[in-house]
Amino acid sequence: MGQGTCGSAPKEGATFVVPDANQDPRYLMCFASTQSEIVVPIKEVKGVLGEIDIDSGRLDAFDQNDLEVLERAASLLARDLEAQRSKYP
Numbered sequence: 001m002g003q004g005t006c007g008s009a010p011k012e013g014a015t016f017v018v019p020d021a022n023q024d025p026r027y028l029m030c031f032a033s034t035q036s037e038i039v040v041p042i043k044e045v046k047g048v049l050g051e052i053d054i055d056s057g058r059l060d061a062f063d064q065n066d067l068e069v070l071e072r073a074a075s076l077l078a079r080d081l082e083a084q085r086s087k088y089p
Contacts, residue, residue: 004028009039010048015067019060031055038062040070044078052077 005026009016018037021027027037034055042050052070056062 005037005039006051006053010041010051013041013043013048015040015071017062017067019062021055033057035059036061038066038070040067040074042074042078042081044082049078049081 005016005018005024005028008026016026016037016039018024018027018039021029021034021037027034035058036056038052038054040052041048042052052074054062054070
């Protein structure tokens with residue numbers, strides 16, 4: 001937690017959009033082909049449950065629309081996971 005973009009986004013509870021992975025000091029290479037990345041935390045009241053992490057082979061591949069759609073998806077996932085947890089404590 002706190003290392004790289006995938007560790008920093010959930011620690012900070014914020015979405016990270018990395019337009020150029022080669023220029024971002026937080027980025028830790030997993031795939032040599034990755035040029036850009038978006039990391040969206042899946043948050044609930046008690047904290048972060050996980051994250052959505054998408055890499056692209058194109059520079060600056062993610063825009064505001066991608067950010068908004070993925071944040072809505074993360075919110076829906078968090079609500080569903082919370083509901084499931086309340087059924088099976």
